[in-house]
Amino acid sequence: MRLAWVCAVKDLRRLRRDPAQLLVWIGIPAFVALLMMLLFGRGEVTPKGLLLVADEDESLVSSLLSGAFGQGPLGGMLTVERVALAGGRERIGRGQGSALLHIPKGFGAAVLAGTPTQLKLVTNPAQRILPEIVTETVSILTEAAFYAQVLAGDQLRGFTRGGAPSDLEVAESAVAFNRLGRAVGGYLDPPRIELVTEVVETGGVDTGRLPAAFLRSMLFMAILFLGMGFSTEIWKEKRQGALVRYLSTPAPVRSFVAGRILAMTLVLAAVAVSGLSAGALVLQVSAARLLVAFLFLTISGVGIYMLFQVAVMFAPTERAAAVLANLLMFPLAMTGGSFFPFELMPDWMASLGRLTPNGWSLTQLGVLLEGRPGPLDVVLVFGGAITFVALMSWLAVGRLRRGFVQ
Amino acid sequence: MIEVRKLVKTFGDLAAVNDASFNVRPGEIFGLLGPNGAGKTTTINCISGLLAPSGGSVRVMGHDVRGDGRAARSSLGVVPQELALYEDLSARENLDYWGGVQGMRNPKLRTRIDEVLSLAGLEERAREPVKRFSGGMKRRLNFVCGILHRPRVLLLDEPTAGVDPQSRAYLLDLVRQEARGGASVLYTSHYLQEAEDLCDRLAIIDHGRIIAQGTLAELRAILGERDLLRFQGVFSAEAVYEALRAEEGIEIAEISETLLVLALPEASRRLPAVFAALSAAGAEVRGTSLIQPSLESLFIKLTGRELRE
Numbered sequence: 001m002r003l004a005w006v007c008a009v010k011d012l013r014r015l016r017r018d019p020a021q022l023l024v025w026i027g028i029p030a031f032v033a034l035l036m037m038l039l040f041g042r043g044e045v046t047p048k049g050l051l052l053v054a055d056e057d058e059s060l061v062s063s064l065l066s067g068a069f070g071q072g073p074l075g076g077m078l079t080v081e082r083v084a085l086a087g088g089r090e091r092i093g094r095g096q097g098s099a100l101l102h103i104p105k106g107f108g109a110a111v112l113a114g115t116p117t118q119l120k121l122v123t124n125p126a127q128r129i130l131p132e133i134v135t136e137t138v139s140i141l142t143e144a145a146f147y148a149q150v151l152a153g154d155q156l157r158g159f160t161r162g163g164a165p166s167d168l169e170v171a172e173s174a175v176a177f178n179r180l181g182r183a184v185g186g187y188l189d190p191p192r193i194e195l196v197t198e199v200v201e202t203g204g205v206d207t208g209r210l211p212a213a214f215l216r217s218m219l220f221m222a223i224l225f226l227g228m229g230f231s232t233e234i235w236k237e238k239r240q241g242a243l244v245r246y247l248s249t250p251a252p253v254r255s256f257v258a259g260r261i262l263a264m265t266l267v268l269a270a271v272a273v274s275g276l277s278a279g280a281l282v283l284q285v286s287a288a289r290l291l292v293a294f295l296f297l298t299i300s301g302v303g304i305y306m307l308f309q310v311a312v313m314f315a316p317t318e319r320a321a322a323v324l325a326n327l328l329m330f331p332l333a334m335t336g337g338s339f340f341p342f343e344l345m346p347d348w349m350a351s352l353g354r355l356t357p358n359g360w361s362l363t364q365l366g367v368l369l370e371g372r373p374g375p376l377d378v379v380l381v382f383g384g385a386i387t388f389v390a391l392m393s394w395l396a397v398g399r400l401r402r403g404f405v406q
Numbered sequence: 407m408i409e410v411r412k413l414v415k416t417f418g419d420l421a422a423v424n425d426a427s428f429n430v431r432p433g434e435i436f437g438l439l440g441p442n443g444a445g446k447t448t449t450i451n452c453i454s455g456l457l458a459p460s461g462g463s464v465r466v467m468g469h470d471v472r473g474d475g476r477a478a479r480s481s482l483g484v485v486p487q488e489l490a491l492y493e494d495l496s497a498r499e500n501l502d503y504w505g506g507v508q509g510m511r512n513p514k515l516r517t518r519i520d521e522v523l524s525l526a527g528l529e530e531r532a533r534e535p536v537k538r539f540s541g542g543m544k545r546r547l548n549f550v551c552g553i554l555h556r557p558r559v560l561l562l563d564e565p566t567a568g569v570d571p572q573s574r575a576y577l578l579d580l581v582r583q584e585a586r587g588g589a590s591v592l593y594t595s596h597y598l599q600e601a602e603d604l605c606d607r608l609a610i611i612d613h614g615r616i617i618a619q620g621t622l623a624e625l626r627a628i629l630g631e632r633d634l635l636r637f638q639g640v641f642s643a644e645a646v647y648e649a650l651r652a653e654e655g656i657e658i659a660e661i662s663e664t665l666l667v668l669a670l671p672e673a674s675r676r677l678p679a680v681f682a683a684l685s686a687a688g689a690e691v692r693g694t695s696l697i698q699p700s701l702e703s704l705f706i707k708l709t710g711r712e713l714r715e
Contacts, residue, residue, distance in 0.1 A: 006506035010492070010499075017494045017535065241490035245551070248454035248561075250480040251507045406457060 003251050007259020012266065014233070025229045026271060029221035032339065049098030051078045051134055054085040059108025065119075066101065068141050069134070078134070092122050099123045099134040213341035215279040216365055220338040220358050222271055223301040228329045230264055231308035235318040243405045253400045257393055260309070261302055268301040269294070285369050292378065293368050299385045300361035306392030307357055313399045337362045361385065407432055407467055407590050408453060408559055414461035415448050415614075422448040424614040425462070430590040432558070435581065437605030438594045439705065445614040446594040447487055450563050453592070454484050466559050480509075483557030483589075485565045489548050493537040497528050497547050500536060501554055508555035522550035525580060542573030549577055553584055560584055560591045566600065578604055598701040608701070612709045625704055633673035634659065634703040635680065637666040638693035649687035653679065659707045669707055 015022055053066045069080045078098070083091070088100040102120040110117035121138055123131035237243050246256060272294045280290060311328055315321035333339045335352060336359035342350040353359040364381045367373050373381070408430040415423040423445040430436040438446050451457040453464050455475045464471045469478035491500050498519060505515045523529045526546040536544060549565055562581065566574045581604060585591050595601050601608060602622060609619035618625055632655075643661050650656050650668070653676075660667035666689070670676060673696055684691060697703040 003507065003509075006503065009506075010495070010503040013499055014492060014494050237492075240493060241486050241488040242492055244456060244486050244488075245484060245490035245504070246507060247456050248479060248482055248484040248486075249504075249507050250476045250509065252476075406451075 001258075003255035004258035004262055007256050008262035008266070011233075011260055011263035015230075015263070015267065021229065022267075025225040026222050028225055029218050032218070032221060049078050049131075049134070050096070051080050052083045052088040052091060052097045052100040053080055053103065054083055054088045054100060055103045056085065056105045057103050057107040061108035061111050062103045065103065065138075065141055069137065089122065092124055095124055097124060099131050101134070101138060212279065212370065213343045213366075215275065216362055216369075217338050217341045219272070219275045219297060219365075220304075220336070220362050221333055222275070223268065223297075223304050224329050224333050224338055224358060226264070226267060226271070227301070227305035227308040228325045230260075230267075230305060231312045232318075232321055232325055234260075234309065234313065235321050238405060239318060243400075247400075247405055254393075254397050257396050257400065261306070261389070261393065264305045265298060265302055268305070269298045272297040272301070289369055293365055296361075296365060296368055296382060296385065299382065299389065300357075300364070303385050303388040303392065304358055304361065306389055306396065310392050310395045310399065313396060313404050332356055332358050335359065357388070407465075408436075408592055409465040410449070410453070410462070411464075412462035413449065413452060413459055413464060415445075415452055415457060416460045421614050423452065423459075426611065426614070426616050427462075428609050428616065428619055430559075430592050432590050433585055433588050434606045435585045435591040435593055435604055437601040437608040438592060438611055439598065439601055439608060439701070440594075440611035441709070444611045446611060447563055448614075449611070450484075450561050450592065450594065454482060454561055455479050481558045483552040483555065483560045485549050485552035485560070485562045487563040487567065487594075489544050491536050491544060491548055491551065494535055496533045496535055497523065497526075497539075498532040500547065500551060504551045505554050510555055518554060518556075522554055526550045527576070541568060542570050545569045545573060546577065549580060553580070556587075558589055560589045562591060562593045564594050564596060566595065566597065574600070598705065602701050610705060610708055617708050618704070622701070625701065626699060628704060628708075632657075632669045632671050632699065634697040634706055635668040635670065635673050635677070636695045636697060636706070637668075637684070637689075637691050638664060639666075640664065640690040640692075641666050641684075642688060645687035646684065646689060649683040650680075653683060656680070667706060 051069055053069075055062050055066055066080060066082070069078050081097075083100075085102055088097075088102075091097055092100045100122040102122070104118065104120070107117050107119070119138060119142060121135060123135065234243075247253070276290055276294055276297070285293075308325055308328060312321035312325050315324045335349065336356035337345070337350070337353050338358050342353060342359075342363070345353065354363050364385075368378070368381070408428075410426060410428050413423050413426040414421065426445070426449060428436065428438075438449065440446050448457065452459045453466065453471065455471050455478065458472065464478075466478040467481040469475075469481070471478045492503070495503070501519045501522065502515065505519065510518065520529075523532050526543075526549065528543060528547060528550075531539070531543070536547065539547065545565065545568075549562075552562075553560065560581075565581075566577055569577065578600065581591060581593065593601070593605060605622070607619065607621050608625060609616045610625075611617070618628060641661060641663060646661060646666060647658065650658065653670075655671055656676075657669040658666070659669045666684075668680065670680075673680075677694075677696075681691070697706065
């Protein structure tokens with residue numbers, strides 16, 4: 001371990017001597033992520049959603065209900081668009097909209113008569129925050145409508161008969177509301193308006209999850225750049241004759257490889273801490289999850305680096321190694337969700353991308369951060385990453401012992 | 407102590423080292439001389455454990471480099487032919503790394519680093535990146551990286567190649583100091599004069615084979631007190647042999663259609679007679695050189711070519 005530390009210190013000193021290179025490896029992904037965020041316009045803090053309303057009742061009550069969504073702070077977050085039911089369902093199915101509120105014919109009459117009735121809300125599963133807001137709002141409004149009917153049904157029915165109410169009717173209604181308000185206490189029945197919610201399958205993009213997805217992609221792009229850049233350094237060591245001298249010392253080859261892993265672990269840990277700290281605001285997850293994510297990000301990052309390390313050590317020349325590292329880097333970044341998040345990819349491409357080492361790691365990181373993984377899942381994910389690192393290390397040691405230096 | 411016995415190293419059909427045997431004793435500087443591709447570096451790589459021998463045995467301080475490689479390497483200090491330094495690190499950082507790799511620890515390591523920096527004359531620039539150093543400074547640092555841990559066996563593969571005369575003299579002094587301290591030094595070089603001055607014993611290697619070894623006096627005895635006459639031109643081997651048969655004490659060391667090398671005593675005095683004989687043999691002489699008895703002339707006699715060819 002001491003020898004590995006000696007080797008790691010050497011690698012860290014070399015990195016420190018060339019901070020511009022380190023900055024490029026980390027800066028490019030950050031820049032690309034920023035461009036992508038601007039390009040896709042997902043960086044806004046306040047979400048803006050579209051509520052489709054299919055009002056088949058077209059009564060005063062239904063108008064009041066749908067109009068409530070355009071009032072106050074909700075008005076800044078939601079645009080309400082009236083649609084036909086079939087058209088609304090089709091648009092929600094395509095992911096165009098946060099939710100579809102279906103107000104059936106006879107809804108207003110049922111509310112005023114105090115008979116059971118039903119509202120139907122169809123939400124977009126690709127969005128998280130806005131459909132929840134709509135659901136909560138509809139729940140509150142349905143309860144409010146029910147209690148208004150119980151408390152002041154006669155007055156309300158009077159308003160719906162047509163024509164403007166007289167001053168006397170308004171005064172009588174006010175008095176009646178006041179009396180009823182004091183009298184009802186705990187005698188109210190449960191609401192008789194039932195809200196049925198439905199979540200439909202869509203191919204749409206989860207705009208709420210995109211900042212988190214971009215963050216994960218950016219982190220893995222940084223890992224890919226770091227892995228690519230740091231792995232080719234071994235060719236410089238070979239060119240400078242340092243490997244020849246190292247192999248003539250009593251220090252084991254595995255200490256040299258362990259030193260590189262240790263150095264990279266520390267660099268990746270710094271990147272992971274920075275990235276996840278910045279992302280903690282976006283992700284809004286617990287400290288325990290962040291810690292697990294940090295550990296996984298670091299270990300899987302080392303695995304990706306070691307993949308590059310082994311690949312470049314099998315290249316015949318330093319130039320070929322650089323070409324090979326680039327050939328590996330860009331397809332992995334493009335297909336493995338590290339350039340375009342999986343959320344923006346066609347399903348077939350995302351499925352393939354998740355099979356790449358960085359794609360798999362990125363998916364697992366998402367699960368650790370935002371999913372509900374069980375203890376066994378966590379153990380398996382970490383076990384997979386550690387096994388991969390061990391396998392790559394074994395190959396690197398073997399290659400250093402036989403063929404690479406000589 | 408280095409013991410090389412019937413060492414063979416092959417690459418496919420090519421035998422880079424073929425049946426080489428020699429010893430290097432403690433406190434001795436042993437020179438391994440040969441032209442490019444003769445097998446010097448391959449021999450050193452086999453001793454340092456970088457290459458696995460195809461046959462024979464190599465022992466360092468009694469440890470077989472194959473069976474007990476780690477113990478063998480723990481006694482070794484290697485100064486490779488090419489610089490083996492991290493140019494982006496400072497001299498002190500390089501020494502700190504190589505000392506650490508050799509198992510040295512602070513504060514002993516720090517003290518020793520100060521000593522070797524002083525030996526190499528690099529104290530003033532110890533914190534500068536090596537890439538800013540001159541070639542001679544890099545060579546000196548390269549050398550002290552190899553002796554930092556006070557190795558009992560030192561392998562020096564052309565450590566003065568491309569070095570200015572001042573730095574070369576400085577490095578040779580360092581080599582002598584190590585030998586005086588009891589180290590067994592195996593030294594390869596292109597510079598025959600340097601080897602003559604420095605080495606206690608020498609071996610001449612060509613095409614992977616050791617063709618002569620001994621002290622300088624023993625090697626000179628092989629040549630006798632004869633000079634070498636080297637002719638370039640057009641020669642018929644049969645006619646030349648016939649013409650020179652009558653000349654007493656002349657040995658044909660090497661002959662081809664374009665080259666003739668003769669070993670003979672008092673060559674300058676006998677030059678007119680040799681020219682006359684060659685002329686009678688129909689030879690067309692375009693160039694001549696006279697080489698006095700030396701390691702150079704011995705090398706030419708043994709290999710038929712100059713060391714730098």
